[in-house]
Amino acid sequence: MKHKWAMAIDLDRCTGCGACVAACVAENNIPTVGEAEAGMGRLMQWIRVARYWDEEHAGANAVYLPVLCMQCERAPCETVCPVYATYHNDDGLNAMAYNRCVGTRYCANNCPYSVRVFNWRDHVWEKPLDEQLSPDLSVRSRGVMEKCTFCIQRIRRAKEAAAAEKRPIRDGEVAPACVQTCPPGALLFGDIEDPDSEISRKLSDPRRFRLMEHLGTEPRVWYLKRRKGAGL
Amino acid sequence: MLDRRQFLKLGGAAAFATLFGGCEKTRKQIIPFVLPPENQVLGEALWYASACGQCPAGCGVVVRVSEGRAKKIEGNPLHPVNRGRLCARGQAALQALYHQERLSGPMKASGPRGSGNWQPVSWEEALSLLMTRLKNVRAEAPASLLMLTEPMRGHEGLVAGRFMKAFGSPHRVAWDPFGRDALLAACEAVHGVRDLPEYDIANARYLLSFSGDFLETWVSPVHYAEAYGRMRGSRETVRGKFLHFGPRLSMTAASADRYLQIAPGTEGVVALGISHVAIRDGLTPPAAAAGNLMAAGLSAYSPEAVEKRTGVRASDLARAAKEFFGNQPGLAIGGTACGSGAAGVFNHAAVELLNALSGSAGLPGGVSFPDRSRAYARYGAERSLLAPPPESGYAAVRDAAGKMRKGTFRMAILAGSSNPAFTLPPAMKFAEALSNVPFAVAFASFLDETSSLADLVLPVPTPMETWGDDIAPVGHGGAVTLRQPVVEPFRDARSMADVLLAAAAELGGESARALPWKSMRDCIEKNYDGPGERLEKALRDGGVFPSDAAPLRAMRKGAVLPPKAPREAAGAVDPGKYPLALHLYPSTALYDGRGANLPWLQELPDPLTTAMWRNWVELNPKTAERMGLADGDGVTIASPHGKITAHVAFNPGLAPDVAAMPTGQGHSRYGRAAVGRGENPFSLLPEAPEGGASGLALQAGRVALEKTALPTRLVRFAHPEGQWKLSNLM
Known part of the structure; x- marks a missing residue:
């Protein structure tokens, strides 16, 4: 069964709380780098909630935009990797084989969304913090590039559960950690190959747009614009 | 009925079955060196329902446990409060569980109290020390026992309340800096x-x-x-x-x-x-x-x-x-x-x-106003011990601090995350007052500003390792949340309720009669195990969720009068000397400071300023310009009650002439992640809230700012993709 995983981010619901960031860190063995490294722009988080100041309108306001790997169909990162460490898998995901990565950082350089993060050093989980590490995915070592995988381990888990019960994956059965936890339900995940899935219906909304659509990267992450209320 | 031993055995067996049985069902393969992640074979984990303890909201959680270790927390989809969702602070509870600075055994202060020198002792020794003191106090002056905690809900609150009553002391104080x-x-x-x-x-x-x-x-x-x-x-x-x-x-x-x-x-x-x-x-x-x-x-x-x-x-x-x-x-x-x-x-x-x-x-x-006391109606007048109103308890804490200074108390029991030595205004001199109490015992997972002042520290399990129950302040729909250990206690810790129950049994008499349970687990089982498999189902679901909604409490009908405006406080602070209004707000990541020891929360960019790992003061850019301050500058913030330093962070939507600061940073004790991150904004607050208000005056003070060179800098998470046009986003 072929899948086309996609995410929809409804900016009309997003409150900017950062629960997605914490959930991602917990799920994907993402290290904390500390104040000094963070000051050098070396945060390892795979999803960020970018905050913009809306100064075009009367009265300043903040606008939130969660940004993660767009899982581009025509990904600029893939074509520049000299060792095929980042590649397109059968579900159309932009996957990483960490063990192949030699750390050229060409991929990050070529990503218009700046969602790739690099392990500038070996990160240490002081004992017993390492007890929390998920056994479903590895801890990446120094010199390796990493980024959001759409929680590929969760997709895998759902596929195995479905295969064991000899049924297709149900709509809503897979949710990456960020989507699962999002308090206002701004994030939605699903299979756009299935025309009846919730995300397929959601993406028929004319509010939809993709980041930097003009680059032709064909992201699998769609955004839904904030709505403007009537009146005041 | 499923007892704890069976429960763990079953859990172990299930984990064993999935680990080894799982291999037969899925493909067997030697994992190649170059491994695309989607071909990894996964072990299956178990999910246990419990209750979040990171703030007083009382969300239900499910915890993914693999090989006896908690790996991930998610919201419990069945729970009416959070319906499967969870915030960043809830997610970060895992780091508290496996924190490298978590207390691993009882400790006795060696040297003067608060000096930070500790001597590890065994539980036997610690408990005998505690019991000797308790017995002495009860024999001579039972009313000289003080119990100062955060607000406690469910049977934990009942145990603490009954313990104090049976002991003969009216001095049970609950402190919440954000009481309503x-x-x-x-x-x-x-x-x-x-x-x-x-x-x-x-x-x-x-x-x-x-x-x-x-x-x-x-x-x-x-x-x-x-x-x-x-x-x-x-x-x-x-x-x-x-x-x-x-x-x-x-x-x-x-x-x-x-x-x-x-x-x-x-x-x-x-x-x-x-x-x-x-x-x-x-x-x-x-x-x-x-x-x-x-x-x-x-x-x-x-x-x-x-x-x-x-x-x-x-x-x-x-x-x-x-x-x-x-x-x-x-x-x-x-x-x-x-x-x-x-x-x-x-x-x-x-x-x-x-x-x-x-x-x-x-x-x-x-x-x-859904009635949450229905869940505990069987306790009659005692039900306020299980579902107390979310008050700050400020007046009671102040009263207690005064009595400490007068020497009223011979012993103090301290517990909870509200950390009075950190969150109370320094003018109250809580630490100094506590030093007048001859013996203080603290129940804590970490050495924070309060537990560091004790003679004896008894390590408690984190919420993920304890038995208990809870009813949320809002959104409960009449449901009681059950808390169960999702992993075996990771440290040699005993919950405060368990220690109090054991102490009550040893004290005998009225105490033993009031608290007939052997442990919190026994208490929960006796309370929730009716005929059939009620407890088992409740533990599986994460609580007792009634099918009908909680009845609404009757609200006043008819004429309502507009409130009377408060009189201007006499002797108000001189706006010439203190030109800015102070606006303290709870930090999204650290809350009142209890999250400051968790690196995940320290490294979570603030939603407005995107700052992390350090304290800041928000100013309107126009106000800052007038004062000659730039974004990131160091400043000294002075109120009539205290003085701290922080970095300036611009907030273009802040009212002019306001200085806004998040609470939570500025710890002097509480582990490496928390210490040295700036200074404590609570120290700008006055002791007596003006005009008879009963909580902390978080947004009612005035401050003056002065540019100050600081050796640190405020780290911000800029968006690396640059500024796109907003009209494309909205």
Whole structure:
């Protein structure tokens, strides 16, 4: 069964709380780098909630935009990797084989969304913090590039559960950690190959747009614009 | 019935079966060196339901456990409070469980108290030390025992309450720096119910927020954020609209359709202005007996008069009134800033007056008061021990500190995350007062500012390792949440309730009669295990979720009077010397400071300033320019009560002449992640809240700023993709 995983981010619901960031860190063995490294722009988080100041309108306001790997169909990162460490898998995901990565950082350089993060050093989980590490995915070592995988381990888990019960994956059965936890339900995940899935219906909304659509990267992450209320 | 041993055995067996049985079902393969991640074979994990303990909201969680270790926390989809969702602080509870600085055994202070020198002792020795003291105190002066904790709910609260009563001491004090005293008083005055209101945001068509912070830290942020999402986007034809009044552009304000800046502390004036327009223009239902209101003082709040005091244009007020009363059901919600200082009760009552006038109170999409005491009705008068009102307990703490200084107490029991030595104003001199108590025992997982002052520290398990029950302050729907250990205690820890139960049995007499349970687990089992497999199901579900909704408490019908404006406090601070209004707000990541020892939360960029790992003070860029301050500059912030330093961070949506700071940083003890991150904003607060307000005056003080060279810098998370055009985003 072929899948086309996609995410929809409804900016009309997003409150900017950062629960997605914490959930991602917990799920994907993402290290904390500390104040000094963070000051050098070396945060390892795979999803960020970018905050913009809306100064075009009367009265300043903040606008939130969660940004993660767009899982581009025509990904600029893939074509520049000299060792095929980042590649397109059968579900159309932009996957990483960490063990192949030699750390050229060409991929990050070529990503218009700046969602790739690099392990500038070996990160240490002081004992017993390492007890929390998920056994479903590895801890990446120094010199390796990493980024959001759409929680590929969760997709895998759902596929195995479905295969064991000899049924297709149900709509809503897979949710990456960020989507699962999002308090206002701004994030939605699903299979756009299935025309009846919730995300397929959601993406028929004319509010939809993709980041930097003009680059032709064909992201699998769609955004839904904030709505403007009537009146005041 | 499933006892604990069986439960763990079954868990172990299931884990074993999935680990080894799993290999047969899935493909067998040697994992190649170059491994695409989707070909990894996964072991299956177990999920256990429990209750979150990171803040007082009381969300239900499920924890993924693999090989006996907790790996991931998610919201419990069955739980009515958070419906499967969880915030960043809830997610980070795992780091507390496996924290490298977690206390691993009892410790006795060696050298002077508070010196930070400890000597590990065995549990036998620690308990015998505790019992010797307890017995002495009970024999000689039982009323000289003080128990100072955070508010405790469920049977844990019952155990603590009964223990103190049977012991013979009335001095049980619960301290919560963000207690909702003003809101409770306002609800009593307006609705006739002294309880937290439940705002049905999901079904509202219109939301008026008055410095509301219900999406970030207030009362039950995940509950309200989940409902907010549904209000915005889950109905076919209605998108609920949201208007925010406040002095600070907060995370919640940023979600509003329109944010209208007001002068600090004038939330109530704005709300009364809206009521004034509604009655003047005949927008409210006639049943609300509106006419009397004008006579009773509302006539003074004409839009023009309100504009002068608050800065909100009269036309905006009029339109807000028209939209709010024309789009019912609607809600008016006040937040932390609204209930602060001398005007706190007035502000909240003015906001609740809008709810009373709207005609939607008690209806879907309106405000209501579901009765949470039903779950514990069998305890009669004692049920307030299990479901206490969410008060700050400020007056009681102050009273206790005074008594400590006078030498009233011979022994103190300290527990909980509200950390009084950190969150109380320094003018109260809590640490000094505590040093007059001859013996202090602290129940704690970490050495924070409070537990460091004890003679004896007894390590407690984290919420993920304990038995207990809980009822959430809002969104509970009558449900009781059950807490069970999802992993075996990772450290040699015993819960406070277990120690108190053991102590009561040893004390005998009245204590033993009042507390007949062997342990908290025994207590939970006896209370929730009826005929059949009730307990097993409840533990599997994460609580007892009744199929019918909790009955609503009766609200006052008929005439409501507008609240009386508070008198200007005598001897107010000189605005010439202290030109800026102080606005302290709970940090989205660290709350009152309890999250500061977790690196995940320290490294979570703040929603507004994107700052992390350090303290800052927000200023309006124009105010800063006038003062000659640039973004990132170091400043000294001085109030009449204290002086701290921080870095400037611009917030273009902050009212001019306001200095806003998040609470939570500035620890002197609490582990490596927490110490050395700036100074503590709580130390700017006065001891006596002005004008008889009963909580901390978080948003009522005044400060002066002075440029100061600091050796540190404020790290911000800039967006690396640069600034795209906003018109493409909206």
